[in-house]
Amino acid sequence: MDRNYIYLTILMLVLAIGTLLVNNEPKLKQIEPQQLLLEMVQPTRYVTTDQIAKMIIHGDPSLELVDVRSADEFEQFALPRSVNIPLDSLINSSSLGYFGIPGTKVVFVSNDDIAADQAWVLTKRLGFKGTYVMRGGLNCWMETIINPQEPSEGSPNTAYETYAFRKGAQQYFTGAKAEVAEGSKVKVEVQRRKKTSAVAGGC
Amino acid sequence: MHIHELNPWRTLIVLTVFVAIMIVGFVTMREPLLTYEMDMKTSVAETKSDDSCFYLWQLVGFIEKENADVVLFDIRDNFVFGQGHIPGAENLSAQNLAREESIARLEELKNKNTTVVLYGDDQLQANGPVMLFRQVGFDNVKALVGGYQYYKQHKDDLLATQNDSTLMQEIARYNYAEMAAPTNGAAINKVSQKKTVEVTRRKKTAAVAGGC
């Protein structure tokens, strides 16, 4: 019997018992607060209602609208192709599957933009990438897309271009019969994230 | 019997290496500047509460320098701050919020039980930082409802904003369904009912793997 083996056995046992003391890892993976703070001061997460309207009209498959209002409000009116995840059920495991799918842009929508931004902060804290906030929310959507105001005289050319686009978008979302029928029957295919495993290892 | 088993120092070497790794590990471990003190559930619940809101009419005492337990921070950048700000506000631009000095300052104010109010151009700008600071334990941090733009509109009569209903956030200001109804008189386009959402559960992927 070798005395060295006794020492090594004791060493290994001590180390293993040590893991019990040091590893109390949190259940949910979160990003560090400082990182979160740095990311949230960037305004890159905001998208305008015009951009959303354009993406819906073009049928951009990477767009995933997440409506954080209550189920009742969602029932009464919602943007086409949006999914309802009320803010209080945001971190349920069934909801979290919608976020962080590579190649999709999750855009949070609420009445204004505060609740959407709160949803952004909460999901960002959990480390999800590719989430955005629709600036101005549905109130702004109504003001700009559904009921656009004609720019006052002497406005720059771009204002008229935006107005022209919004007028067209208004037609798309409220007007012409064919488009409504078509738009409403679009089957929404919601992608959910898969646990990725890029590299495969062996022993 | 292998050649390495003849080395009389082998156990000592292993022991030293292991202990050295452990020591280096514990020494290099850095305490993060901020840690979450509020778990996800409470953070979600907090979005519904009013605790993080500071209203404009509450500022009256502050601007008249009567109220010493409120500190107002302007998180817009220095240039915009110079063009105009709420009297008595300090400039602490959002880019500098994560700095050690800023955190130390907040820590100090928290110990003095001072309410810290952050405001940006609009309420949205302050929303994120306020949420984060509350989540990491600074529960004295609040956001100025409406932000600077709202202040500018009402700076002559701050108390009047007490009953201002336009201030209410997250309220539908229009009847969406009616407004977005088809103009040709067809039925209201209820998207939510016709929609079929195909929900597939997230799968753990099966990758090709090697053996030994």
Added chain:
Amino acid sequence: MCPLIPNGIISSGWDFVIAIILGMAFGFILEASGFSSARNIVGVFYGYNFVVLRVFFTALIVAMVGLLYFDYFGWLDLSKIFILPTYLTPMIIGGVVMGVGFIMGGFCPGTSFTAVAIGKIDGIVFTIGLYFGIFIFSEAFPLFGDFYTSGDLGNVTITDATGIPASWVAMGFTVVALAAFWGTMFVEKRVRKNMTEYKF
């Protein structure tokens, strides 16, 4: 910081270079542990030499406990490392097939290459058989392809499946492994007493 490749510290172009370096290190340890000898390896099944069990268990518990500490020190993000997906029944069947081959051939795939490296004829024969087996498996794959991918549990760990915290799993496994070391040492001694044809 770690894992280096998923975190972009080393670009994935270095995959093969790292694989070769790791492979050399693995081969070196196999050879240094005496695994290029079929007698040492099959000793586990006959009870006269448990060096295979000891080497692999040592590597396993050191790596396991070490990873937990590295995660704690912030050197490695355990949630980012790759976890082999589990296919329950196919893996059990595969394990049995491999075990049978292990006893009959005296090598496992990795050790057969170390045996080839030092010029052992049995190792060369085994390796030829290995490639022949791979060929047959690939050709016949459509016959049992469905079974091969059945019972997919995903990339689960024991912690995911049972809810026992990782540190308790590591602790339990270490105790079992250490008990196995001492247990097998006594078994070895008793078996070796009755053996005359093999010198240790």
